[in-house]
Amino acid sequence: MNKRTALLSAVIASALSLSGQVTFINEAHAVLKITRPSQGQLGNVQINPYGYAPLTAVIYLKQQQPKDMIVTVLGKGDDGVPISYPVGEQMMRTHDGVPVFGLYGDHLNLVELSYTLDGKPVTETYKIHTQPVVGPSVEGQVHSYPQVTPVAVDSEFQDRLYWVNHLPHNSNDPLLIRAGGGAFEWDRWAINFITDTQGEVRWFLDHNKMHDINVTQKRGVIMGVHQTDNGDIIFGQGQRYYRMDLLGRMIIERDLPAGFIDFSHDLQEMPNGNYLIRAAKQNYVRPDGQVVDTVRDHILEVDPHGQVVDVWDLNTILDPMRDALLIALDAKAVCLNVDDNAEGINIEPDAPFGDNAGVGTGRNWAHVNSVDYDASDDSIVISPRHQATAIKIGRDKEVKWILGPSEGWNDDLAKKLLTPVDKRGKKLNCSPQGKCENTDFDFGYSQHTSYVVPEKGTVVTFDNGDGRYHEQPAFAESKYSRGVEYKIDEKKMTVKQVWEYGKDRGYEFYSPITSITQYQADKDSMMVYFASAELFSKATTKPKLVELGYGSQDVKVELHIESTTPRQPSYRTTVIRPNKAFQK
The missing domain is CATH 2.60.40.3100 (Arylsulphate sulphotransferase monomer, N-terminal domain)
Structure with missing residues (x-):
């Protein structure tokens, strides 16, 4: 060891004052190997x-x-x-x-x-x-992070963990707007965290790693979060979809297939390992020859390697010109386009193309916010917010049934409407707008998450309730939202309502946008997340998460979440089970 190397060794050891050792490769290189004592019999x-x-x-x-x-x-x-x-x-x-x-x-x-x-x-x-929990800073904050308050927790459900997909606005939105239609400018910061039943954050996703408004592939809104059967987490954001494990190890970070754009709302893993992805089509040629970017109206099936297996083009399967519900919506809250100054809703065929609620390909005519797979007959079930409560479509791209009011469907699609029946199977007398006499049965309006429950043979949805009966009520405070479960008889083409929750909670729980209803097989329960409750309050938005015993009004968990600003909803929650992630 020459004098220079010896001096370097002494300086490093003195400066760090650590219990380590310096290993010399040769006179020109020195490697400092810090050996910290382990806390146990394993490593550091x-x-x-x-x-x-x-x-x-x-x-x-x-x-x-x-x-x-x-x-x-x-x-x-x-x-x-x-x-x-x-x-x-x-x-x-x-x-x-x-x-x-x-x-x-x-x-x-x-x-x-x-x-x-x-x-x-x-x-x-x-x-x-650990370091403190950190979220994005936005204008009008009263909290640095959403606050979760437990209202009720049954001892059997104390171990529940919920992933909260929260949606603060992006203060830098005006920095980058793309001309040409589509939903590219739909962009928000991501707050994604896991809360326990005491309201403590036990995991969060570093938003700075995921989102950058100045980078095309990092714009968008993190949505469609699900825990897969092997415990991984899948979700999408803008022009990409992702798969990661609960330690944050990124497994897939992949662009949408060529020619498809603007993921939002939902993706699902199928039993064969493929993904169902709700996206849109770039440079779509309309029947009139105009070329547009479509909006939330395509479903892709993509294999684990990113190859496109199948495509459901809803412009050719459904009717993009149907406006029965669209003309009744509250323009102040069309999904995340929350605008206090909006008056009326423009559904003219010659309205500007883009993320605008309106009829015709190239506008937000369908707004599909969930997609699910029914393995019993190789079909998909979608929730098109601006059309119907739920629609089932086969592999052959033929509609199997439509759950929704009868007003406005063309002759071919009208044949696929399910007939509402009471609990004894007797046909109900319902208006074209969906109001049924002498019954608790009701359709979902501007709903979210129409999911299949194979364990029960049912479909559940979150009935947001805006545009109920294709109208706006005289008093906004009379609106309500519900979690709802339906039993469908595909042979008889009938539907009956078997459960609901939320109507009695009234306007305090009314959630005009976002939200989820999802069955939980492990505890035979139903989770309902009123994700935009109190959205129109001058104070902070206050989502409500409720989990109930199956088929009952028995509340097992109730958590109230206070957003960091007004007009700041959540998107969804999903139950997280560590056992699925780590026991392999």
Whole structure:
């Protein structure tokens, strides 16, 4: 070792004052190897190992092979909710360590590991301190992050974790607008976090990693969040769709297939591993020869490698000129286009093309906000907000049934309308606008998330309630929203309503846009998220999340969420199950 190298060694060791060692490769290179003492029998801890999820960590294996691993992130304080899950050997190999999920922000977390090593049982505790939870800063904030308040939590549901897909506005929206139609300018910051039943944030997605208004492929709105059967998370944003695991390891970050644009609202993983993606078509040639970018009216089936398997073009399957519901909508709240100054709604065929509620290809005539797969007959079920409660379409692109009021359908599509019946199967007397006499039956209006429930043989939807009976009521405060479940008899072409929740909660729970109803098989329950409740209040928007025992009004969980500003809805929630993600 020459004098220069010796001096370098002394300077580094003195400056860092760490218990480490300096290893010299040769006289020209020095490598400082810091050896920190491990907190347990495994290796050191890396927080946020993949850069996307700051409240996660990996405890490295240090080439050891623990078995029967159980991770428990202890709850904070007396009422804190512990998060516990098994970790399989495949997951430990994937991360070269033990995945830690569910940490609190700005907290010294205690993480208990229970496992066997060389045949001997081990229980040890690791301490992991995290940085604060951080969200985007926007004009008018009264909180730095959405506030979650538990109202009711049944002990059986205490371990619930909910991913909240929240939608603050983007203060920089005017910086980049694209001419030419479509929905490209539809853009918002992303606040995506997982809350426990005490209202504590236990995971969040770093919005700065996901969103950049100045980069085409990072514009858009994160939507369509689902946890797949193997525990991964899928979602889309603008011109891309994604798959990641709960540690934030990005598995797929892929552009939409060529010729398709403007993802929003929903995508689903099919049983064969393909994806159903709600998108739009670029440079679409209308029957009159005009070339437009369409808006929320195409469904793609894409295989795991990004190859397009099939396409449902709703412009040729449905009727883009039907306006029965469109003319009745409140123009102040057409999905996320919330505009206090809007008066009336322009559905003229010669209105400007683009993300405008109106008839004709190239405008927002369909507004499909969910897509689901029915494996029983290889069909899709869609929720076209501006057309009907739900529509089922086969692989052959033929409509199988339409759940919605009868007004305005052309002759071919009118034949596919389901007939409402009461609980005894007797036909109900309903007006063309959907008002049925002497019954609780009601259609969904401007609804979201029409999903198949194969376990029950039903379809559930969130009935937002705007434009009910194709009109606006005399008093806005008489509006309400509901979670609804329908039983459909495809042979008889009938439908009956078997459950609803929310009507009695009134205008406080009324959510004109967004929201979700979803069955939860693990606890035989129904989750209903009133994601834009109090949207028109001068104070902050206050979404409400409710989970109920199946088929009942028995509230198992009720959480109230206060947004950071007025006019700031959530989009959806979905239940997150760590066991699915890590037990492999």
